[in-house]
Amino acid sequence: MEVKPCRVIGYCVTEKKNAKMNWAEFGNVCRNHGFSLVKVDLRVDLESQGPFFAIIHKVTEVIINSNMGDIEAATALANLESYIRLHPEVIVVDPLDGVRSLMDRSHYYRIVQNSDLAEDKVFTPTFVDLLSTDLKENLQRLKDSGITYPFVCKPSVSHGSDAHQMAIVFNEEGVADCRPPCVAQSFINHNAVLYKIYIVGDNFNVSERPSLKNFQPSDRKTIFFSTADVSKADSTSSLTVLDPEDAAVAPASNPDPQRLRHIVSSLRKELGMMLIGVDIVIEHGSGRYGIIDINIFPGYDGFPNFFQCLMDSILDSATSKNYGIAKTSRRLSEEIDNSSSSKKQGKLRHLGESSETFPGLPPDQNLLQSVNTGKNTNREYEQDDSGFDTGDSSDERKKKWGLTRGRGHGKKLSQQVRGFAAPSQQSSLTITDHPVRTGLGGV
Ligand SMILES: Nc1ncnc2c1ncn2[C@@H]1O[C@H](COP(=O)(O)OP(=O)(O)OP(=O)(O)O)[C@@H](O)[C@H]1O
Ligand SMILES: O=P(O)(O)O[C@H]1[C@H](O)[C@H](O)[C@H](OP(=O)(O)O)[C@@H](OP(=O)(O)O)[C@@H]1O
Numbered sequence: 001m002e003v004k005p006c007r008v009i010g011y012c013v014t015e016k017k018n019a020k021m022n023w024a025e026f027g028n029v030c031r032n033h034g035f036s037l038v039k040v041d042l043r044v045d046l047e048s049q050g051p052f053f054a055i056i057h058k059v060t061e062v063i064i065n066s067n068m069g070d071i072e073a074a075t076a077l078a079n080l081e082s083y084i085r086l087h088p089e090v091i092v093v094d095p096l097d098g099v100r101s102l103m104d105r106s107h108y109y110r111i112v113q114n115s116d117l118a119e120d121k122v123f124t125p126t127f128v129d130l131l132s133t134d135l136k137e138n139l140q141r142l143k144d145s146g147i148t149y150p151f152v153c154k155p156s157v158s159h160g161s162d163a164h165q166m167a168i169v170f171n172e173e174g175v176a177d178c179r180p181p182c183v184a185q186s187f188i189n190h191n192a193v194l195y196k197i198y199i200v201g202d203n204f205n206v207s208e209r210p211s212l213k214n215f216q217p218s219d220r221k222t223i224f225f226s227t228a229d230v231s232k233a234d235s236t237s238s239l240t241v242l243d244p245e246d247a248a249v250a251p252a253s254n255p256d257p258q259r260l261r262h263i264v265s266s267l268r269k270e271l272g273m274m275l276i277g278v279d280i281v282i283e284h285g286s287g288r289y290g291i292i293d294i295n296i297f298p299g300y301d302g303f304p305n306f307f308q309c310l311m312d313s314i315l316d317s318a319t320s321k322n323y324g325i326a327k328t329s330r331r332l333s334e335e336i337d338n339s340s341s342s343k344k345q346g347k348l349r350h351l352g353e354s355s356e357t358f359p360g361l362p363p364d365q366n367l368l369q370s371v372n373t374g375k376n377t378n379r380e381y382e383q384d385d386s387g388f389d390t391g392d393s394s395d396e397r398k399k400k401w402g403l404t405r406g407r408g409h410g411k412k413l414s415q416q417v418r419g420f421a422a423p424s425q426q427s428s429l430t431i432t433d434h435p436v437r438t439g440l441g442g443v
C-alpha cells in the first residue's frame, strides 16, 4: 500500500510571537520545500488537523496558565501532549520536557553549572532560590549560598508576561524588596555589553546588545527594572550607560568564537533543543564568560534568514530521526533528500568562497574564514530579510545608533555556523563584523 507522504507543518505560538513574526514568509519557505503550513488550534483535537510532519510551538503561556488551574489551557496542553504521544514520528520543535526545564530559572542555571563548560572559563553566576516570605530565612539562605551584593532578583518562572520584572538589590535592607518565588543571582560587572546567541539547530548567530552597567555594593535603594527596557537592540535605559570611570577602563571585548561554539555545542547536547537563546556576559577583570539566561524560542531579532534556517533544521532533524524512512516508501526519502539538496542549489553560499571586507573596520577585524563543519554542507545563509516584521532589522538598528556608548559597542557580530564543529575538532569560524555607528544619543 502506498504511504501518502505527510507534508503538513503545524505551528502554535503565543499571540505576541504570532504578531511579531511574519509567518506568511515561513509559509512560502514551507511551500518551496513541498510542505504546507497550518496554524494549529489547540482547542481542537489535533488528529483532525493533521497528520503533521512537524509541529513548531511556543506554549509557555499555555503551560503557565495550565499550572495555575486554567481549564482551557489544561485542555489545550493535553491536546498537544496526547497528539505528540500518539505520533512519535512527528518532529516537535521543541520537546516539552526541554521547554519545561527552561521555564524554571534555577533549573537551567544548574544545567549550566553541571555541564562541561566550567573547564572553559564559562560559568553561571552564584544563585539561590528564595521561596519563603520570611526575611530572616532569606537573609540566611543568601549568606549560606555565597550570594554577593549587588544581586539580581528574578522571578523563578523565566517566561511569560510576569517573568521580566526584576530588581537589583544592593544590601541586606533591600532583600525585603524580593518577591518570592524568585531567584537571587550575584551581579556580574560586564561593562554594559550583552552577547545574545540565537541557536537554530546546528546554526547560531551572535549579536551584541546593551546591558546593565557596572554596579558596586552600596547602601543605595533597590533598583527595579523591566528587562524589555534594558537588553533589547534599541533599549535606551540610563541603566545601560557606563559611568565615566568604568567607561574609561572598559576593554573593547570581542567574544572568543571557540568559546561561543563550545557554549552552543554543550547546551545543544544538554538540552536537546532546536530553538534556544543564550545570554552571555564577559566578566570585567576575569574575562570569564557568564551565562546569565537561556530562552525558549526567543525573538531571533536580526537573525539572517531565520525561516530558511528553521526549515533546514527541521529537515536535518527528519533525516537524523530517520523520519519513517525505514518504514516509508523510498520515494518519500528521495523527496526529503531532493528537497534538502534543492536547498544547496538555492540561496546558499559556501563559506570561505569569497571574502568580503567592510569599510571602516581595520583589516584584522574583517574576519571571514571558512568553517570546517565536519558536514558536507558548509554554508552561510545569505543575509536576506528573514521575513521578520520587527521594524528593527539590523539596518534600521544601525541607523538608530548615533553615538558610541560604552566601549565595545562598536560592532554587530554575526556568526553564522552550520553544523558547527565541537571544540575538540579543529575548525575556524566565520565572523562578519558589520561596522555600525552605535550608541544612543542623549542617554
Ligand atoms: N547576574 C547578572 N549580572 C549582571 N547583569 C545581569 C545579570 N542577570 C541579568 N542581568 C541583566 O539583566 C538583563 C535581563 O536578565 P535576564 O536575561 O535574566 O532576564 P529575562 O527576563 O530572561 O530577559 P530576556 O527574556 O529578555 O532575555 C540581562 O540582559 C542583563 O543586562
Ligand atoms: O531579545 P530576545 O530575543 O531574547 O527576547 C525574547 C525573550 O528573551 C523571551 O524569550 C521572550 O519570551 P517570553 O519570556 O515568553 O515573553 C521573547 O518574547 P516572544 O514574544 O518573542 O516569544 C522575546 O523575544
Ligand SMILES: [Mg+2]
Pocket (backbone or CB within 6 Å): 279, 292, 293, 294, 295
Ligand atoms: Mg535574558
